[in-house]
Amino acid sequence: MGSRLLFRQARIGGPRNGRSWLSSFHHLSSRSLHSLPFATVNAEEISGSRPAEVENFVQGNWTKSKNSNEILDPLNGEPFIKVAEVDETEIQPFVESLSKCPKHGLHNPFKAPERYLLYGDISAKAAHMLAQPKVSDFFTRLIQRVAPKSYQQAFGEVYVTQKFLENFSGDQVRFLARSFGVPGNHLGQQSHGFRWPYGPVAIITPFNFPLEIPVLQLMGALYMGNKPVVKVDSKVSIVMEQMMRLLHHCGLPVEDVDFINSDGKTMNRLLLEANPRMTLFTGSSRVAEKLATDLKGQIKLEDAGFDWKVLGPDVQEVDYVAWVCDQDAYACSGQKCSAQSILFMHENWSKSSLISKMRNLAERRKLEDLTIGPVLTFTTGQMLDHMSSLLCIPGSKLLFGGEPLENHSIPHIYGALKPTAVYVPIDEILKEENFELVTREIFGPFQIVTEYKDDQLPKILDALERMHAHLTAAVVSNDPLFLQEVIGKTVNGTTYAGLRARTTGAPQNHW
Amino acid sequence: MGSRLLFRQARIGGPRNGRSWLSSFHHLSSRSLHSLPFATVNAEEISGSRPAEVENFVQGNWTKSKNSNEILDPLNGEPFIKVAEVDETEIQPFVESLSKCPKHGLHNPFKAPERYLLYGDISAKAAHMLAQPKVSDFFTRLIQRVAPKSYQQAFGEVYVTQKFLENFSGDQVRFLARSFGVPGNHLGQQSHGFRWPYGPVAIITPFNFPLEIPVLQLMGALYMGNKPVVKVDSKVSIVMEQMMRLLHHCGLPVEDVDFINSDGKTMNRLLLEANPRMTLFTGSSRVAEKLATDLKGQIKLEDAGFDWKVLGPDVQEVDYVAWVCDQDAYACSGQKCSAQSILFMHENWSKSSLISKMRNLAERRKLEDLTIGPVLTFTTGQMLDHMSSLLCIPGSKLLFGGEPLENHSIPHIYGALKPTAVYVPIDEILKEENFELVTREIFGPFQIVTEYKDDQLPKILDALERMHAHLTAAVVSNDPLFLQEVIGKTVNGTTYAGLRARTTGAPQNHW
């Protein structure tokens, strides 16, 4: 299928320039923010006293449910969002809705091809909406409320989503459905290859990119003619709920997508009963393995990753490299799938001011502007325990961080840690008894740093070979022979190479 | 080069639906039409008493010239537009401007790659502007003023242009610059292929599609890093002049394109002095041949065509086929490059009501709504003389039309003819003495019709083989063996096949 157009993470970028081109021409009314024609909430005003509500969408209608799940404000612990969660007795409408879609999909090159154009149109309109300052600000702030990260980082999600939608404007959806043919053996014979949808599918997405991950996966699935049911982690599903309303406003047919809030057990039941032909799951590997078994392989998994960066022998542009390391490791409080988890630096870099510059940058991060913030899947205690275990390894030391955040009201179910780096000697990392501990992924502002000499490069390559999750990686060097050696002997989803390489930053242009 | 993204003609289509999505959200100010932030004219108000002026653009500035060319209103003969035409003494700024652009272009994959994104942005903005009802109406009406055709046909140009721009939104310009690589023979070797611009280029376009042809060619050239000078037929250059202003408004850097009005001699001189590395010429073959010689082959030519349609033995959907024939032959008063010039119909169709239905449709065309209008390159007399010559061929007859339009004030330099069809027997067409006469292209509302029996199909194929210009063609049949026979034994730029095939209608999705 061509329906999986997945892009995993936000693009860091300054606020977009040149938006003023519109100002002479369009103007939004001066009504208050929730006068956005699609929105049902006001991102700024959601609070314990004025909680927002999140509904489900099925068979063309927004619906409530018997029970609701109260989400705590990650910055002060107040219950501020009520999510209508469907339980096992309420899944029947979702099962029926999904079952209505045949295996050959809502459209394919031989059925309803005008829908390729319809989706080009929806994409252009939705992209244009997201380009409006008030709309992008609305989503940026809404993201910040539920998945605390800096304005710039949250805006990055909105920007990538907008660019993705622009990419599928006009005829571009139809071009996705491009087929090919080759002449056959005899007159009148030709073989043709077409892209076909799966039909009914399910999309399950995590908390860390509440807008970008579900929108990109959803639109990719829709473009090719699939009918998806979408479930986003309830902690953040308000963002996608509002985006669904924007998409309907831009012409998305209401029968094309269902949107469900539920716990994992209910979702599992739904998958077994409705039997979608493909499930696209992004999230923890524990859940992923269970789903893989239940669904007999009809699933695509988006891994997390223990992502590495290698700094080569050529030291240049230390300021820039320190800045990228800081961003890669600590932006979004380290909660990107592609966050830098381990840094291998050539000894030439240890002699430079790199580490001290990284420390300075880390110390500038603060809760006020959310350049550091709550960790949603690890508590403070869990992270400190992990650090302690690492510091028991001979030769290990704390480079910076290592303490809880101060003066905050982040609830205890979440983590609150200063950006942290722990040094572990390369020879210790490679020891059988340490390897698994050191390469355990902590989805928070936490990284391992180590150092190697020229003749230890094979050890680094050995370590990289032994790791399990291969999502992104970066080789920072301008030396073509070094690059070739490291790239040729490693394996990753995405490898960034060059002096300006980074682990995060896969933009919407990545395919 | 990848810079030639050419699409030749307008897409017929109903007014676009669903524009109301914007209405709840945006609203253009209520000021009068020429309050469009970029426009300097009001399409409705241009007249002999309030003539419009067209300027040149060079080295970042709009400029006037010593002389100007007065354009007559094609509907009433009043001089209504003054075009500032550059003469040979004034070309120096244009020569210098073009010469400033190096052969490696304004950008390429190794130079200023951020400009790929800039052009994605310009395209998205310009597409959105054209999607505004007031803007699309402005250009539709302006086109009608200078190249009279129905509102629907003129709107078609605007719509195709808008869709083309949507197609290159976001990252799509950068994707055009996609390169590829293959491993070399030895470690460290890889071969890469990149798309490179020509650098300085010239684009020369004709009267019949005043917006679509120059915009598509211009943007295609810009995307790949070329610096174009654009010259549009002065009779219609006001449309592109206004579009240049829209593009500047959407962020087009003023140094990137020059826009010139001049006669052919001056343009020739400019080409010889500035020596662009490629000239893209659309227009008459007489001029094309001269240019080809002068420019020593550094030119790409877009042909006109004597376009044919073959109706196969299976007669179905006569109403629909008659409607398509009428559109193909007479929309835009037959002044599309892809207009149907000759119709070969199987005798089964002659027994049907096809011809009488075509006559009825032709007779409904009227000057009031410009479904028929002035012919800009042939006078009425020239067309009637051609008809008389054809009617001298034994067995020929006038099927319908054949008379001047009535009650009009179209100036004598232009043609004014009712939609006309002349029947010539196939055996006569094939005769050496008649062939050239019959297959002479008349850029007006004029077509040849002939008939064949099953066993005469080889004669048809022979006739098609002997024609010179092969632009578009259509084979109307659902019989796979017939389609295979005709397609496999003919040659054309574009062949449309199937019962709903047409010669016109190449949309922006065509590549």
Next chain:
Amino acid sequence: MGSRLLFRQARIGGPRNGRSWLSSFHHLSSRSLHSLPFATVNAEEISGSRPAEVENFVQGNWTKSKNSNEILDPLNGEPFIKVAEVDETEIQPFVESLSKCPKHGLHNPFKAPERYLLYGDISAKAAHMLAQPKVSDFFTRLIQRVAPKSYQQAFGEVYVTQKFLENFSGDQVRFLARSFGVPGNHLGQQSHGFRWPYGPVAIITPFNFPLEIPVLQLMGALYMGNKPVVKVDSKVSIVMEQMMRLLHHCGLPVEDVDFINSDGKTMNRLLLEANPRMTLFTGSSRVAEKLATDLKGQIKLEDAGFDWKVLGPDVQEVDYVAWVCDQDAYACSGQKCSAQSILFMHENWSKSSLISKMRNLAERRKLEDLTIGPVLTFTTGQMLDHMSSLLCIPGSKLLFGGEPLENHSIPHIYGALKPTAVYVPIDEILKEENFELVTREIFGPFQIVTEYKDDQLPKILDALERMHAHLTAAVVSNDPLFLQEVIGKTVNGTTYAGLRARTTGAPQNHW
């Protein structure tokens, strides 16, 4: 990964013409057949009294094992091949060999690129060897001995394999490793996409195509830099064992592939210990599901299929269609993954002589030339029982066949049935209680036939929607509207359309 270049079945074709071009130039020596420089057996002479032996290949050497498995001659029941089967105590060398290959493979675009050329060379040489009449005859006869099918069908495997190898001659392997790049956001940035191998992989293939399936999968894996261990069903593994020797003769490095004979339990153990990064399994879905669970999804499965054909309302070329139906259903005794399992014919076809022609063709099949032969996975009794169950459905009837073969010495562990067709009314097929029975795949010379009227087409589409395995399908019609309706509303791996459509016949050109 690009390493999966899978083609599932043999191409029917007459003996290749024009081989005489070599005769004036080359000549094989006149020594007897087993003088082929690579072969260790003589296909004709293998027998109970002169049994052949099949070895394993690991870490560069041919090896024997403690135990061996005696394979019975499918035509007379004599034990005629001894296969050295590895048991669980002997897998260590295979585990070590596979583990030696790193995840980044034996080559990739940054490592040992000269190996792309080496494989182009090996492919050209092996293709040329297979083109030699004596070599192709050797493999054709060897296939016939273990997987009885007609000379033409067995030769088809050799021919497809040869053409596949020709397709990857010269630089074509290196072209497979073609990468692409797009310009980045800033000067000096470019994103590149490369094809990377999995590294260690396993390939497990079934009995029905002893040469084609393993060679195409093996070479595809090798081209991209993987190191495979190959296991072929022991009943037929002698063919691939001899092919391994031919490949070594043509330059295949001995470290690049291991070849193992074992039972499923041992293979499962090997997979768990050696942990290949991908397993490509072709065979029964029961085994496939177990593997999918054990290997946590790191597996690609090649389905069997219950393949359908729909005959449209337009009846033409009855002789040709009958011939194709006979081939699709009964060639290789119905033991192709793509064999026609059910035929939906429009009532217009029932009125024609189609069924009687199919009966005549079926009755011409005979054991002497193996146009019908032993069924390796169903006994005669099992197939007759299935037929009896079907005939209990009201309105069902036997069209032809339905009896055991006569005068044969096929051992009882295999099946021996005349080509059989059973008619079941469409309304009965659709009943809940019958559907699963009717659509059960019988991997033998057995098909269901049914009939429909114009207004029953939606029922047919409903039946096709409810089937599970979607491998190949054919829509036999020249009516474009009918084709569009059926293709647009069904889903299949491969759909063949047109009056000459067939379910079998996917050639090497298929991608």
Next chain:
Amino acid sequence: MGSRLLFRQARIGGPRNGRSWLSSFHHLSSRSLHSLPFATVNAEEISGSRPAEVENFVQGNWTKSKNSNEILDPLNGEPFIKVAEVDETEIQPFVESLSKCPKHGLHNPFKAPERYLLYGDISAKAAHMLAQPKVSDFFTRLIQRVAPKSYQQAFGEVYVTQKFLENFSGDQVRFLARSFGVPGNHLGQQSHGFRWPYGPVAIITPFNFPLEIPVLQLMGALYMGNKPVVKVDSKVSIVMEQMMRLLHHCGLPVEDVDFINSDGKTMNRLLLEANPRMTLFTGSSRVAEKLATDLKGQIKLEDAGFDWKVLGPDVQEVDYVAWVCDQDAYACSGQKCSAQSILFMHENWSKSSLISKMRNLAERRKLEDLTIGPVLTFTTGQMLDHMSSLLCIPGSKLLFGGEPLENHSIPHIYGALKPTAVYVPIDEILKEENFELVTREIFGPFQIVTEYKDDQLPKILDALERMHAHLTAAVVSNDPLFLQEVIGKTVNGTTYAGLRARTTGAPQNHW
């Protein structure tokens, strides 16, 4: 059209290893060389006393002509080949033959698709023939007799030709004819793009690559369904004449290609009368310009080039770089289109031993093994005169060479010069009065060398911008910023980059 698959020059390479794989299997008969089943000459034995004869091929037959052209042995001046040259009175059969081919070609995706497979087969067979040591030796020696170059260089042509043919074995010709489709706007609409032939075409090739250029161009044209007439420079046409015989032997249909020997005037006449739809001309720009005018643009030209190499600031692997410079400038006595004509070296390189190593390598070249040999388009005097003019430029000096070859019997119509390098200061090169002189291409063993400092790089880029012919170029450096700067600011057909970059060496894998 996809028919132009052109690769311009030979690949330097050692004799191919591993040919012994065939030895156990095939053996050529022990008859003498001209027993090659297709050959009519013996490459070694051609001489003044036993002259060879070259015929024409038209309408399926080898033919003689009234007149013949006597070719002088370039090493001793004896007339040793008689070429049957067609004059203007004899061209009628060629005109008729070409005219028989319709514009839609001998095959296309809708006509005779089985011919795609036929050409896959011919290619595989011809590739295999050329891989035979006796055949490759035959062509290598034959090339050496008429276009004197070293055995290795001549063998390179044969090798590239063989690999090219391997690349189009099996189904690869049919894959060239791959089409694509996109869904249309409405049900039942799809647009398809196909590759179509031109039909009748002409191919005209020069003396320097007597086998590779005509075979690659001819086969590329044939693959797509064109019917070519081929004319090779009479001085070397014996090579292609023998290759035609080999191709016929491998199954090339005799009607598919005509082969003509004539002078330019006759060929021009033939082109005007037969009016091929495309002419592919490789050779001197003087002839090219005339043809472009005569043929009104229906021509594709393969340029010669004044090819440059820039050595960056990073000095490494001096031996290797010197060796590549020697090969690029002097292999084939400098008579490759891609031969290095000018070398820009950073001053760091001047301080190295580069020039002295280049001198040593140049001095090792000798007539005996044809590492230096006759120049076919410049006389010794012309080259010495050019050198003298250059040495008049202030600051110029002779680096090495600059003298006629000694002790030879090369006839006076040809040139005989030692490998020569002349140094000219960069500031002098850039002067208006010198630029044209310095950048004049000498198709012989002659190069310009100059030097630049860091701050003079813009001057180099300026010089590269001002040159006219842009065929190949090389940037020798491992510094990514330097590479980016030079590549981003220059333009060439092919640019080779990296420390091991070269101007020559475009292999068959180049597209």
